[in-house]
Every structure is written in structure tokens, then in C-alpha cells.
Amino acid sequence: MDSWQHAWTALVIIFVGGLIVGKLSEKPRIPDVAAYLVYGIIIGPAVLNLLSEPSQSNVNQFILNFGATLILFEGGRGVSLSVLRRVWVSISLLVTLGVFVSTFVVGLAVHLLLGTPWVFSLLVGAVIASTDPATLIPVFRRVYVLPILRQTVESESAFNDATGTVLTMTLLAATTGGSIHVGTAVVTFVSSAVLGLLIGIVLGLIALILISRKAWGLFHEYGSFVLLITAISSYQLASTLHASGFMAAFVAGIVAGNAQTFKWTLASHTTDNIMHFGNAMTLMMRMLIFVLLGTQVNFTVVHQYLWAGLLIVAVFMLIARPASVLSSVLFDRRAAWQGREVTFMCWVRETGVIPAALSGMLVAKGVKGADVISAITFMAILLTILIQASTTGVVAKWLGVLGPSQPQEEV
Numbered sequence: 490m491d492s493w494q495h496a497w498t499a500l501v502i503i504f505v506g507g508l509i510v511g512k513l514s515e516k517p518r519i520p521d522v523a524a525y526l527v528y529g530i531i532i533g534p535a536v537l538n539l540l541s542e543p544s545q546s547n548v549n550q551f552i553l554n555f556g557a558t559l560i561l562f563e564g565g566r567g568v569s570l571s572v573l574r575r576v577w578v579s580i581s582l583l584v585t586l587g588v589f590v591s592t593f594v595v596g597l598a599v600h601l602l603l604g605t606p607w608v609f610s611l612l613v614g615a616v617i618a619s620t621d622p623a624t625l626i627p628v629f630r631r632v633y634v635l636p637i638l639r640q641t642v643e644s645e646s647a648f649n650d651a652t653g654t655v656l657t658m659t660l661l662a663a664t665t666g667g668s669i670h671v672g673t674a675v676v677t678f679v680s681s682a683v684l685g686l687l688i689g690i691v692l693g694l695i696a697l698i699l700i701s702r703k704a705w706g707l708f709h710e711y712g713s714f715v716l717l718i719t720a721i722s723s724y725q726l727a728s729t730l731h732a733s734g735f736m737a738a739f740v741a742g743i744v745a746g747n748a749q750t751f752k753w754t755l756a757s758h759t760t761d762n763i764m765h766f767g768n769a770m771t772l773m774m775r776m777l778i779f780v781l782l783g784t785q786v787n788f789t790v791v792h793q794y795l796w797a798g799l800l801i802v803a804v805f806m807l808i809a810r811p812a813s814v815l816s817s818v819l820f821d822r823r824a825a826w827q828g829r830e831v832t833f834m835c836w837v838r839e840t841g842v843i844p845a846a847l848s849g850m851l852v853a854k855g856v857k858g859a860d861v862i863s864a865i866t867f868m869a870i871l872l873t874i875l876i877q878a879s880t881t882g883v884v885a886k887w888l889g890v891l892g893p894s895q896p897q898e899e900v
Contacts, residue, residue: 499540502532507776520628520878522779522841526871529783544785544849552781554724556774557623557842558738562720563767564626564643565742570750572640573743576824579641582817584649590816591618592656594809595801599865602797605858612660613862616848617805617869619653621841622646622739624878627775628839632882635892638830642837647739650843651682654733657847665856684732689740692723696745701753712759713766716745735843782845782870790864798868805869806877811835829888839878840869 506528514524532539542549573580595614600607625646629639655678696719700712708715720738727737748755755763791798814835818826848866851859885891 499542502540503776503780504773506532507780511772511776520624520631520874520881522624522627522775523874523879525776525779526783526874529780530786531783532780533784533786535786535788540780540784542781542784544845544852549781549785550846550849552774552777553842553846554734555721556778557735558720558724559717559767559774560623560626560771561647561735561739562716562723562742562745563771564622564647565739565744566746566767568640568644568743568746569636570743570747572637573644576637576641576644576821578821579818579824579826580644580648582820583641583645583813584652587645587813587817588615588618588649588652588656590813591805591809594812595805598801598804598808602800603794603861605861608660608663609858612657612664613801613865614809615653615656615660616851616862617840617844617866618656619650619840619843620646621839621843622735623775623778623842624839624874625837627771628837628878628881632885633892634833634885634890635830637824638833638890639892641824642834644739648682648736650735651685651733652678653843654847655681661851661856681731681733682736684730685727685734685736686740688727688730688732689723689737689742690744692719692726692737693741693744694751695719696741697748697751697753700755700759701748702756702759703753709756709759712755713763716763716767717770719745778842779874782841785845786867786871787863790860791867794861794864798865799872801865802868802872806838806873810838829890833885833888833890836877836884837881838873840866840873845870 507525510524510528511521514521529540531537534541592611592614595617596607596611599605599613600610603610605613620642622643625643629643633639659673659677696715699708700715702709719741723737723741724734728734744751814831818824818831818834844866848859848863852863856862
């Protein structure tokens with residue numbers, strides 16, 4: 490009974506406090522995820538010690554995966570297929586070449602500043618190479634930028650978790666005494682990505698058939714529940730088949746959000762129900778994810794590697810990200826990116842759920858040097874959210890890439 494009471498108390502603390510700080514963040518237009526992260530630090534062991542949930546616990550891992558899945562699915566519903574057709578080259582390069590470039594630049598900084606072996610240094614870079622949809626999608630709910638920019642960056646954040654995870658696992662094998670098999674890593678990545686893509690398409694289409702008024706429409710009165718099941722099923726089925734669960738959920742969301750493209754339109758009340766339910770669920774998940782992340786910041790370890798970590802994160806933000814963007818989008822002539830749009834992409838690269846999960850996994854496995862990776866990962870999460878996410882609106886306004894007050898489907 491005590492454990493249940495503790496769980497309910499924790500939820501009350503998270504949701505009541507999250508509701509208050511989320512409201513307080515509206516006027517200065519601070520991204521709510523940044524406010525939740527700070528709130529988590531305050532109520533966590535570092536300050537008030539009201540809430541403590543180890544990053545390696547099953548509860549924490551479930552919340553991270555479940556929450557990120559729902560946020561990704563909802564983000565996918567806001568992506569237009571017409572936009573993806575225009576920028577698919579940029580997205581493809583960002584989630585492959587861009588991840589490798591970021592990993593190398595950060596790995597070089599770690600090697601030079603900490604004197605660690607090359608493979609370990611690259612492992613640090615791989616852990617934090619993935620951008621974070623759980624942060625980016627909520628930020629763009631408050632900061633309306635040009636649709637082509639928003640959807641490119643959101644799609645990148647959804648797709649690059651597969652690359653970052655496979656690269657991390659490959660380097661981990663080498664770090665623990667194995668060898669790097671490039672061919673195996675490439676096959677694993679391609680199979681993971683393609684299978685996740687296919688699962689997302691199939692389950693997304695099935696969902697549309699079930700809720701569309703022009704198809705079977707058996708469950709058009711339960712549209713929000715059908716899509717919730719679709720998001721969870723996409724992730725679980727893909728993970729079971731060793732594919733990218735997050736990619737499957739995001740693609741399923743894209744399909745479900747482009748009903749008109751497939752000529753399976755939804756009734757207006759179905760659309761309204763889905764929208765309200767999706768907004769409520771993703772708000773709850775944002776609170777849970779980022780408040781918990783805040784409570785897990787280990788300031789003792791962070792302090793131990795503070796100055797080297799700050800320099801590494803500075804390289805990560807100011808050199809690795811621009812290098813990964815420039816090496817990817819400049820090859821895409823069809824997208825015809827303007828300088829101000831490329832500059833905006835160079836600044837927007839928040840870190841969060843996937844790197845936190847990978848870092849926690851390395852700690853749980855007892856990998857030598859995992860405390861260093863954990864410290865750098867949390868500094869990357871803290872600084873990218875508190876600095877980059879919080880200034881997204883200012884930078885977008887300065888660069889002139891603000892879009893309409895409501896997201897658009899076409900460009």
C-alpha cells in the first residue's frame with residue numbers, strides 16, 4: 490500500500506506543480522519542457538528531495554518510451570506528406586550523415602579534452618547525437634515557424650533515433666572488447682529503419698480505415714482511442730521485431746494525419762475528439778518525462794566533469810550541429826534552403842529522451858566510464874533545453890522564419 494501511496498503522491502506533485510509552472514511559462518513564452526525540467530530539479534534530490542526515481546528503473550524507462558511514443562505520434566499527425574516529398578533528401582542526410590558528423594566532432598572534442606580512447610570518445614558522441622522529438626514538437630506548438638522548417642526538424646528528430654541507437658550499440662561492442670563490424674551495423678540500421686517505416690505505414694492505414702467515414706468507419710466514434718492503440722501498437726510491434734519503434738510510431742502518425750491524401754476523410758467530430766485527446770495526453774507525457782529527467786540530474790557527477798563537460802557541450806552545440814546541418818542540407822537543391830533557414834536549423838537541436846535512455850542503459854550495464862557519459866549527457870540535455878529551446882522564438886524572429894499563427898499543411 491505504501492508503494493501505491495508513494496506513486497499517487499508523486500503523480501500529484503508532478504501534475505499539480507507541472508500545471509502551475511507550465512502556466513507561468515506562457516507569458517514569457519518559455520518552452521514548457523524547459524520549465525518542467527527546472528521544476529524537476531527543484532523537487533528532486535538535489536534541492537527539496539520530494540521525488541526520486543532512478544533513471545535505470547523500469548517505471549522510468551516505461552514513462553520515457555510511452556511518453557515519447559505518444560508525442561512522436563502526435564507530431565507525425567502534423568506533418569504534411571507534400572512537405573516531406575520536397576525535403577526528403579535533407580531529412581535522409583540529416584539522419585545518417587548528420588549523425589555521423591556530429592558523433593565524430595563530439596568524439597574529437599572528448600578525446601582531446603579528456604584524453605579518453607578514440608572508441609570511448611566516439612561512444613560519447615553517439616549517445617548524444619540524436620535530436621529529441623519530445624522537446625522539439627512541444628516547442629513548435631508555441632513557436633510557429635515556417636511549416637517546411639518545422640516539419641523537417643521534427644522528422645529528423647523522429648528518424649535519427651535509429652541511427653543514434655545502432656551507432657551507440659556498435660561502438661559499445663567495441664568499447665567492451667568486441668570489434669566494429671561496419672557491414673553488420675549498416676544492415677542493422679537499414680533493416681531497423683525500413684521495417685519501422687513499413688509497420689508505421691500499415692498500422693496507420695488500418696487506423697484510417699477503421700475511423701474514416703468513407704472507409705469501413707466501424708470506430709469513427711472512438712477515433713482518439715483507435716489512434717492511441719495505433720501509436721502503442723506501432724512502437725511495440727516494431728520493437729518486438731528489432732526495428733525502430735519511434736520511427737514506426739511517427740510514420741503511423743504521419744499516415745493518420747494525412748487522411749485527405751488517401752481520400753479517407755474523417756468526420757469533424759472525430760477530428761475534434763482526436764485533437765483534444767491528443768493534446769491532453771501529450772501534455773501529461775511532457776510533464777512526466779521532463780520533470781522526471783530534472784529529478785535525475787546528478788550534480789555530484791556533473792560537478793566532477795563540469796568544465797570539460799561545458800566545453801564539450803559548447804562544441805556540440807556550436808560546432809557539431811552546424812557541421813552536421815551544413816554537410817547534409819547543402820546537397821539538397823530541390824529544397825532550395827535559404828541561409829536564414831539553414832542557420833535556424835543549426836541552432837535548433839535539443840537533446841532529451843533518447844540520449845537519456847541510452848545513457849541510463851550504459852550505467853545499468855556497468856560500462857566503464859558510464860559516469861562520464863552520464864554527466865556529459867545531462868549537461869547536454871540541460872543546456873540545449875534551457876538555452877536553445879528557450880531561445881527558439883527569439884532566434885526565429887531574428888532570422889525572419891516565423892510562420893503563421895496556426896500550423897499549415899502546405900508550403
